[in-house]
Amino acid sequence: MIIGSVQGLGRVGLRFFNQLGESGLFLLKTVFQKPRLIKATPLLIQEIFFVGVFSLPIMLVASLFIGMVVGLQGFNILSQFSATGELGQLVALSVVRELGPVVGALLFAGRAGSALTAEIGLMKTTEQLASMEMMGVDPLWRVVAPRFWAGVISLPLLTIIFCVVAVFGGDLIGVEWLGIDGGAFWSNMQASVDFHNDVLNGVIKSAVFGALITWIAVYQGYATEPTASGISRATTRTVVYSSLTVLGMDFVLTAIMMGGW
Amino acid sequence: MGNCGHTDPLIRLEGVTFRRGDKIIFNNVSLSIPRGKITAIMGPSGTGKTTLLQLIGGALRPESGHVYYDGLCVDELSERQLYVLREKMGMLFQHSALFTNLSVYDNVAFPIREHTQLPEFFIRYLVLMKLEAVGLRGAKDLFPSELSGGMARRVALARAMALDPELIMYDEPFTGQDPISMGVLVQLVKKFNDALNMTSIIVSHDVPETVSIADYIYIFSNGVIVGEGTPEALANNQNPHVLQFLKGLADGAVPFHYPASHYEQDLFQGKEEGVMH
Numbered sequence: 001m002i003i004g005s006v007q008g009l010g011r012v013g014l015r016f017f018n019q020l021g022e023s024g025l026f027l028l029k030t031v032f033q034k035p036r037l038i039k040a041t042p043l044l045i046q047e048i049f050f051v052g053v054f055s056l057p058i059m060l061v062a063s064l065f066i067g068m069v070v071g072l073q074g075f076n077i078l079s080q081f082s083a084t085g086e087l088g089q090l091v092a093l094s095v096v097r098e099l100g101p102v103v104g105a106l107l108f109a110g111r112a113g114s115a116l117t118a119e120i121g122l123m124k125t126t127e128q129l130a131s132m133e134m135m136g137v138d139p140l141w142r143v144v145a146p147r148f149w150a151g152v153i154s155l156p157l158l159t160i161i162f163c164v165v166a167v168f169g170g171d172l173i174g175v176e177w178l179g180i181d182g183g184a185f186w187s188n189m190q191a192s193v194d195f196h197n198d199v200l201n202g203v204i205k206s207a208v209f210g211a212l213i214t215w216i217a218v219y220q221g222y223a224t225e226p227t228a229s230g231i232s233r234a235t236t237r238t239v240v241y242s243s244l245t246v247l248g249m250d251f252v253l254t255a256i257m258m259g260g261w
Numbered sequence: 262m263g264n265c266g267h268t269d270p271l272i273r274l275e276g277v278t279f280r281r282g283d284k285i286i287f288n289n290v291s292l293s294i295p296r297g298k299i300t301a302i303m304g305p306s307g308t309g310k311t312t313l314l315q316l317i318g319g320a321l322r323p324e325s326g327h328v329y330y331d332g333l334c335v336d337e338l339s340e341r342q343l344y345v346l347r348e349k350m351g352m353l354f355q356h357s358a359l360f361t362n363l364s365v366y367d368n369v370a371f372p373i374r375e376h377t378q379l380p381e382f383f384i385r386y387l388v389l390m391k392l393e394a395v396g397l398r399g400a401k402d403l404f405p406s407e408l409s410g411g412m413a414r415r416v417a418l419a420r421a422m423a424l425d426p427e428l429i430m431y432d433e434p435f436t437g438q439d440p441i442s443m444g445v446l447v448q449l450v451k452k453f454n455d456a457l458n459m460t461s462i463i464v465s466h467d468v469p470e471t472v473s474i475a476d477y478i479y480i481f482s483n484g485v486i487v488g489e490g491t492p493e494a495l496a497n498n499q500n501p502h503v504l505q506f507l508k509g510l511a512d513g514a515v516p517f518h519y520p521a522s523h524y525e526q527d528l529f530q531g532k533e534e535g536v537m538h
Binding site: 134135 | 344
């Protein structure tokens with residue numbers, strides 16, 4: 001009984017590290033390619049369009065509402081201390097430091113990560129990747145690398161847009177609706193948000209999340225079992241793994257950044 | 262590669278053994294594929310015919326033995342060398358494997374764009390010539406989802422031929438085709454082989470179509486070659502596996518029944534278990 005459970009634990013551990021190693025090698029092969037800028041640039045731009053621009057609507061709507069909710073909640077609490085003038089600071093800091101990078105990454109995993117996995121998985125299932133290999137074209141270069149870099153580039157940009165719109169949402173609720181003084185709202189925000197500690201760190205976080213999510217997504221797609229149920233499992237795994245990784249990594253990064261790196 | 266005269270076979274397999282898990286797919290197989298000829302690899306489903314093509318293309322490596330392409334040992338090449346070698350090979354996949362997000366034109370242009378620096382107007386000439394050869398120039402703006410199965414396979418054929426390969430491998434080219442597309446494909450395979458002096462390998466279990474165009478045939482069963490020869494020679498082969506396969510008999514050397522326990526015993530055992538539970 002005990003031996004059985006220890007064995008089970010060992011098996012799970014071995015499988016985990018096996019997959020981690022495999023996906024690590026996969027990432028290295030994807031990233032370290034001979035640069036061929038003339039051919040790669042149009043592919044990258046196309047993928048940024050699919051991965052980034054198509055994620056814009058969901059990001060815009062979500063960030064507006066998140067900014068509005070933070071504004072409303074913050075106003076209620078701050079009004080108990082007659083400190084509603086600090087609302088700008090509250091909204092901006094919570095959005096720029098945490099909500100922007102994390103919620104943006106979670107939405108990105110659901111919107112773009114799952115789509116990447118399904119697309120690459122289906123290409124594998126229909127032998128498109130195999131046929132590319134037989135034509136002497138490396139699918140890691142042609143299919144995987146542009147998608148990976150598109151994710152790494154897109155998410156920080158999306159996160160910046162996310163933060164801007166969320167702050168605007170807070171302003172909409174605080175200043176336009178609940179009647180806080182606009183000057184206090186914006187000047188308090190300006191005084192308290194630091195470019196390096198808050199904005200830059202948030203963008204760095206989102207770049208790390210972007211790399212992690214697209215790495216998981218393209219690997220899951222590439223390693224999918226070539227059946228319908230295989231693709232559905234791979235897509236689910238992408239969303240689950242990348243959401244958990246983002247939340248866990250957020251804690252680690254926050255701890256490092258708070259320590260004043 | 263100077264030692265390879267044109268009388269040498271293009272591809273040689275020497276003592277190739279390959280297994281998937283515990284199942285032996287090839288057991289010490291040796292064969293050679295002559296240049297400029299159509300060689301057919303035949304055998305029942307599940308005998309590893311597609312695996313053979315993957316071994317030749319270097320997508321799989323044998324457990325023991327070697328695969329030689331024009332004197333080059335394929336299983337010892339690095340991945341980068343393999344990609345270079347594959348530019349000389351074309352392959353027609355069983356399910357066509359067209360890129361679904363590209364039009365017919367772009368599918369055929371894909372290998373040319375990837376491997377050459379030709380200007381776009383020149384690529385257009387090449388693509389239109391290839392499409393004309395398979396009779397689908399008029400379909401150049403369609404997408405793979407708009408094609409019938411037979412048309413998709415012809416586009417895939419045009420794409421496999423795009424770089425004028427030395428070797429073209431057909432994986433089940435006739436399976437699932439209506440008689441008209443089947444006739445078209447048979448004719449195209451033969452025409453391309455003769456006109457372009459290519460070496461062709463057809464993996465198939467469609468006996469009459471394959472026999473009608475093949476110059477040499479290997480018949481596989483259970484991981485070994487059970488018969489080989491020209492179509493005429495094979496027609497007189499008395500090996501039970503060859504006879505059963507070429508004539509399509511339901512029972513013979515390959516039994517109709519999958520190995521199982523004794524029938525009556527199995528039935529009664531089930532009954533007893535049913536009573537007991």
